[in-house]
Ligand SMILES: Nc1nc2c(c(=O)[nH]1)N=C([C@H](O)[C@H](O)COP(=O)(O)OP(=O)(O)OP(=O)(O)O)CN2
C-alpha cells in the first residue's frame with residue numbers, strides 16, 4: 001500500500017524592499033503602505049517553508065531526497081532573492097508590489113520551473129516577520 005506524506009524544508013533569506021504600486025499615485029501609495037512605502041526601503045529576514053505532498057517511495061522511504069529539494073530551493077529562491085533588493089534585482093517585482101503575498105506567489109511559480117515533478121509542490125509559506133505570515137497553495 002502506498003503511503004502519502006508531506007515534506008517541508010525551511011530556508012532563511014535576507015532581502016530589502018519597499019512597498020510601492022505603480023498603479024497608485026505617490027499619495028495613494030503613502031496612504032496604503034504607510035511606513036513600508038518609505039523611499040529608501042527596509043529589510044527582512046524572510047523565512048520560507050516549501051512543502052511537498054506525495055507518495056513515499058517504498059524502496060527509498062522518501063517522498064523526495066531533501067538534498068534535491070534543497071537544490072530546487074537554492075535555484076528558485078536563494079540564488080534569486082537572498083541579499084538582494086527585491087524591487088530592483090528580481091524582474092517579477094518590477095510590476096508586482098513586493099508584498100509577502102507576491103513573494104509567496106513568485107516562489108511558487110519559480111519552484112515549479114525548477115522541479116522535475118512540479119505536481120509534488122503543495123504549499124509555500126513566507127514569514128515576512130515573526131508576526132506576518134502568508135501561505136500560498138497555487139490557487
Ligand atoms: N498584506 C500585507 N500587508 C503588509 C505587508 C505584506 O507583505 N502584506 N508588508 C508590510 C511591510 O513590508 C512591513 O515590513 C511589515 O512590517 P511591520 O509592520 O514592522 O511588521 P510586524 O507586523 O511584524 O511588526 P510589529 O512590531 O508587530 O508592528 C506591511 N503590510
Ligand SMILES: [Zn+2]
Nearest residue numbers: 017036042044
Ligand atoms: Zn517589508
